[in-house]
Amino acid sequence: MRRIISVLLExxxxxLSRVAGLFSARGYNIESLTVAPTDDxxxxxxxxxxxxxxxxxxxxxxxxNKLVDVVKLIDLTEGQHIxxxxxxxxxxxxxxxQREEVKRLVDxxxxxxxxxxxxxxTLEMTGNGDKVDAFVQALSQVEIIEVVRSGxxxxxxxxxxxxx
Amino acid sequence: MQLTGADIVVRCLQDEGIEFLFGYxxxxxxxxxxxxxxxxxxxxxxxxxxxxxxxxxxxxxxxxGKPGVVLxxxxxxxxxxxxxxxxxxxxxxxxxxxxxxxxxxxxxxDAFQEVDTVGITxxxxxxxxxxxxxxxxxxxxxxxxxxxxxGRPGPVVVDIPKDITANLTDYNYxxxxxxxxxxxxxxxxSKQVKRGVDLLLSARKPIIYTGGGAxxxxxxxxxxKLVNMLSYPSTSTLMGxxxxxxxxxxxxxxxxxxGTYESNMAMHDCDVMIAVGAxxxxxxxxxxxxxxxxxxxVQIDIDPSSIGKNVPVEVPIVGDCQEVLEQxxxxxxxxxxxxxxxxxxxxxxxxxxxxxxxxxxxxxxxxKIVPQVVVERLGEITKGDAYVCxxxxxxxxxAAQYYAFEKPRRWINSxxxxxxxxxxxxxxxxxxxxxxxxxxxxxxxxxxxxxxxELSCCLQYGxxxxxxxxxxxxxxxxxxxxxxxxxxxxxxxxxxALPDFVKLAESYGHIGMRVEKPAELDATLEEAFAxxxxxxxxxxxxxxxxxxxxxxxxxxxHHEMHLxxxxxxxxxxxxx
Numbered sequence: 001m002r003r004i005i006s007v008l009l010e011x012x013x014x015x016l017s018r019v020a021g022l023f024s025a026r027g028y029n030i031e032s033l034t035v036a037p038t039d040d041x042x043x044x045x046x047x048x049x050x051x052x053x054x055x056x057x058x059x060x061x062x063x064x065n066k067l068v069d070v071v072k073l074i075d076l077t078e079g080q081h082i083x084x085x086x087x088x089x090x091x092x093x094x095x096x097x098q099r100e101e102v103k104r105l106v107d108x109x110x111x112x113x114x115x116x117x118x119x120x121x122t123l124e125m126t127g128n129g130d131k132v133d134a135f136v137q138a139l140s141q142v143e144i145i146e147v148v149r150s151g152x153x154x155x156x157x158x159x160x161x162x163x164x
Numbered sequence: 165m166q167l168t169g170a171d172i173v174v175r176c177l178q179d180e181g182i183e184f185l186f187g188y189x190x191x192x193x194x195x196x197x198x199x200x201x202x203x204x205x206x207x208x209x210x211x212x213x214x215x216x217x218x219x220x221x222x223x224x225x226x227x228x229g230k231p232g233v234v235l236x237x238x239x240x241x242x243x244x245x246x247x248x249x250x251x252x253x254x255x256x257x258x259x260x261x262x263x264x265x266x267x268x269x270x271x272x273x274d275a276f277q278e279v280d281t282v283g284i285t286x287x288x289x290x291x292x293x294x295x296x297x298x299x300x301x302x303x304x305x306x307x308x309x310x311x312x313x314x315g316r317p318g319p320v321v322v323d324i325p326k327d328i329t330a331n332l333t334d335y336n337y338x339x340x341x342x343x344x345x346x347x348x349x350x351x352x353x354s355k356q357v358k359r360g361v362d363l364l365l366s367a368r369k370p371i372i373y374t375g376g377g378a379x380x381x382x383x384x385x386x387x388x389k390l391v392n393m394l395s396y397p398s399t400s401t402l403m404g405x406x407x408x409x410x411x412x413x414x415x416x417x418x419x420x421x422x423g424t425y426e427s428n429m430a431m432h433d434c435d436v437m438i439a440v441g442a443x444x445x446x447x448x449x450x451x452x453x454x455x456x457x458x459x460x461x462v463q464i465d466i467d468p469s470s471i472g473k474n475v476p477v478e479v480p481i482v483g484d485c486q487e488v489l490e491q492x493x494x495x496x497x498x499x500x501x502x503x504x505x506x507x508x509x510x511x512x513x514x515x516x517x518x519x520x521x522x523x524x525x526x527x528x529x530x531x532k533i534v535p536q537v538v539v540e541r542l543g544e545i546t547k548g549d550a551y552v553c554x555x556x557x558x559x560x561x562x563a564a565q566y567y568a569f570e571k572p573r574r575w576i577n578s579x580x581x582x583x584x585x586x587x588x589x590x591x592x593x594x595x596x597x598x599x600x601x602x603x604x605x606x607x608x609x610x611x612x613x614x615x616x617x618e619l620s621c622c623l624q625y626g627x628x629x630x631x632x633x634x635x636x637x638x639x640x641x642x643x644x645x646x647x648x649x650x651x652x653x654x655x656x657x658x659x660x661a662l663p664d665f666v667k668l669a670e671s672y673g674h675i676g677m678r679v680e681k682p683a684e685l686d687a688t689l690e691e692a693f694a695x696x697x698x699x700x701x702x703x704x705x706x707x708x709x710x711x712x713x714x715x716x717x718x719x720x721x722h723h724e725m726h727l728x729x730x731x732x733x734x735x736x737x738x739x740x
Binding site for chain 2: 009010013014017018021025055058059062063065066068069070071164
C-alpha cells in the first residue's frame, strides 16, 4: 500500500544519505523523496512516498526513528492529509492552433504558463499525484520536451502537525 | 589556555576515563599521536593491522561493558577497520573509532590516503561524525561516547581532518549532552509489562529465551531471578551464554542451529515464550514458517525495530532488559501461586524425555583427538572461569556447546557478522582489561591466520593469552556443509600448506606446543596453563572428520533437528 511518511530531521550534512542509505540497504522501496529546511533552519523536513505491507511499513518507521538524526516522524496516510506535487513541463507550442490547445488544457487543470518562446511553452502544475499524472495524460497530443516533478510534499489536515 | 585539536582529543579520552586506545599511526593522525606522546594516562596499544585494533577494542568492550576506543589514520587505516566496525555493529558493542582525515581543504580532491570515511562507514555504524570545526570537537567526542554506550549500544565513528587537530580553541568537556533527536527509552510501558506478566503466569508450556541483550544490558541478576522464581525452562542464544549459569537446573543449553535438542524442541512446542534481549535471528529460529507455531510471545528489547521484525509478537515491551525485568519481577513475585504447576511439571517431564537423548554426546577416539574433548578439558582446567574468545567456525560452536559458561561477559565471539580473525585480537583487549585473568583464544587453523600478525602485539605488551588452535587442516564448517549439502565436493576448504604453528609462535617470541595424541592432551594443556606469564600457542591436531551436532539444516524447523550419527535410532526408540 502507498504510504506517505513525513520526517523531521536535523539539518546536517549527511542526514539525507543516512535515510537514502537505509532504504537501499534494507531493500525498501522509495517512490519519491523530497527534503528542504523548515522555518527552523536547524531542521529539515522530508516527505517519503513508499509502499509495502503493514509489517514492512512498521519496520520502515522504526528504522527511520532509529537514525540518530531523525527527530520525529509521522505516517501521513494514517490520517487525513493533503499532498501536493509541483510539475514543470516544457512542450512544443508552435502555431496558433497548438498554442491555443495547450493553453486550454492548462486552464482546465488550473495550471500556469510560466515561460513562452516562439516554439515552446513551459507549464507549471501543482496538485496531488493523480492530478499531475492526469495532466501528463491530457498532454498526449502535444509533444513534450521535458518533465520535471518535485516529488510529493505532504501535511496533515486540521490541527494534526509534526513539530519538534 | 587554548589547546590544539589533537590535545583536545586526548584530553577528552582522559576525561572520559579511557584506559586503552587501540591504534596505528599514519600521516593524518600524527598530530594526535604527538599529543598522546606527551601523556601517559591513556595507554596506546600498537596493533599490527587496524582490523586488530577494532577487534581488540571490541573484546575489551564485551568483557568490561565499557566502550572500546580505536585511533587510526585516514584512507587505508579506515578501510582496514571496516570489518571490525561491522562486527561490533552486528553484536551491538559500544565502541568509538577515531579516524584521522586529510586536511579539510583537500577533502573531495582524491588526496593521498583520502577516503569518504563517513560515507564508507555509514551502513555499519550506529552514528558517525565529521568534525568541521575545532570548536565542535569536544562536544562531538562527548556525543560519540554517549551514543555508543546508551540505548542499544554500537560503534560510532568520529572523523577528524588533520587541520582541525592543529587548530586552537578553549577546551571544555561537557558533563553530559542532550540531543533532541536521540532519547533512548529504558523503562517498560507499565501496561505492557502487566500484560506480559499475565501471559507468563498463564503459561502451561513456557520457555524463557535470552539473548545478547541480557548480557549487554547487565541483566544477568534479573534474568536469574526470573528464571529461579518461575522455575520455567530457559534457553539462550549464542550471544546470551553466561547470563544464566550453565549449571542452573532450569537451563536447557543453547538453542538454534547447533543448540541442544531439548532447547529447540521446547522452543517449538511452547505455548508462551518470553524473549529477553534476543532478536529472532535466522540462526536461532530456523525456518520462520515453522517457528514455534503455538507460542504467544512477550519480547523485551531496547530497540523497537528488533521487536516483531521476524516473528509477530503479542506483547512488545520496549526498554532496558534489566529495568523491564525488574518491573516484571515486582509484579510477578506476589502472584507466583497462580502458575499452573501441574501443567508446568508435565512440560518439564516432556523436556526431560528430550533431554535424555543427550544430544551433545559424542564419540571419542583412541587415535585422534576429537575437538569436543579439548573444549571440555579447557573447562575443567579453568574451572569454567576463563574468558573464552573464539574465532568463527566449528571450533566456535564446540566452544559454545561444551565450555559451560557460569558468568556473563566470559564468552567473547562474533555472533552476528561471523568474523574469522576476531579471536586473537579480541583476546588482547580482554587480557589488557583483566591482566590477571585466564584468557583463552579458541581458534582454528583457518581463522587464526586471518589476524595472526597480532601475535607480535601480544609480545610487545606481554599478554599471556592461551591460544588453542583446533587444527583439522580444513575450514571445518565449510567442509561440514560440503559434506552434508554438496555431496562431499570439498571445494577449496582444505588448508594446504599450513605453516608450522609451533615455529611460527616461537618466531613471534612465544611458546609453541603441539599435541597429536589423545593420551598427551591433558599433560600439554596443563603445561600450557601453568605458564601464567607467557603466551602459549597450542596446536592441537584434531580428527578432521568430526562434525558439529546436532544441527538444524536450512529450511528446517526446531523440531526437525539433525542428530549425531547413531542418535536418530536412539530417538526413535526412546521417544516413540
